[in-house]
Amino acid sequence: MTHRTAIALAALLVSPAWAHEAGxxxxxxxxxxxxxxxxxxxxxxxxxxxxxxxxLVDGQAGSRLPTAKGSFAGAEVxxxxWPTSLNSGAVGFEDDSGILALALTSHPDFDDTPQLDENGDGDKANDGGLWHSHWVVLTKEPSCGPSGLxxxxxxEGAKPKLPPTWPGVPIYIDSPGYDLSVKNDAAQIRVPLSAVGFPASFNYDGVTAALQVNANLHDPLLCVSSVxxxxxGDLSLPATWKSMD
Structure with a gap:
């Protein structure tokens, strides 16, 4: 089973009703x-x-946040x-490590942007509940339940190539601090073209989901718990971005 096939399993949790059009x-x-x-x-x-x-969503983007549980273990995200066809090496991970996805996340129980002070209060460790950006690498994991991701x-002991803004958590995650907007019906992240190596083209899809930190804090540390x-509808990454330059 390929990584692309594995992520498609998550689509079984929803009823597909879609149309792929230009744009x-x-x-x-x-x-x-x-x-x-x-x-x-x-x-x-x-x-x-x-x-x-x-x-774009049918309601107010970003209006629903996880309920704080009071600990990192078991925390919800x-x-x-946006799952993409970009190689994981494009943003500083080891090449061919899995499915590279951009994510806009909120998780009030922990802060994984240690280089940033998003709320401007002088404390860089209390901003996890604010919406913020991540690159993550997704791989298949049967123990993660129906999503399998x-x-x-x-x-422990491994030293893979990681982006300079890796937050120190033992998973393939990056905290790049991109500009973003969560307003009205739109969730947006602005990624400098230079940050992904000026690709000529790539494919992408869209997902809304919850993730959960393992209560025992071991592999798998962060599962996709709900899609x-x-x-x-099938996570086939049908949309294509192409450079016009």
Missing amino acids: GIHSEKSTQVEAAFDLVHTHVFKDGSDLVFEQ YSYV KVRDIP WDVAS
Whole structure:
């Protein structure tokens, strides 16, 4: 089973109703998905020297946050995710490590952006509940339940290549601190083209999902626990961004 096939298993949790058109992926509204996570349009487009990753939802984007549990172990993560065909090495991980995905996340129980002070209060360790950006590498993991997916773990003693803004957590995650917006029906992250090596093209999809930290804090550390919506319906990454230069 390939990594692409593994991530497609997560799509079985939702009822596909979609149409792929020029300019991203247009998805039908669903009464089975909470409006804040019900995808209606997933798009990546160029704006100046940036790539803008955008998801439009049926409700208020970012209006639902995880309930704090009081500890890192067992903590929940809510996310808007763009799985891509970009190689994991494009942003500083080891090449060919899994599925490289951009994610907009919120998790009030922990802070994984140690180089940033998002709320400007002088404390860099209390911002996890604010929406922020990550690159993650997804791989298959049968023990993660119906999704069969996790953020790739880093075994004890291993020293893989990692981005300079890796937050020190033993998983393939990066905390790049990109500009973002969560407003009205739109969730957006702005990624400098230079940050992904000026690709000529890549494919992408859209997902809204929850992840959960393992209560025992061991491999798998961070599972995809619930998949709410998939833009394409089957995670086939049907949309393509192409450079016009």
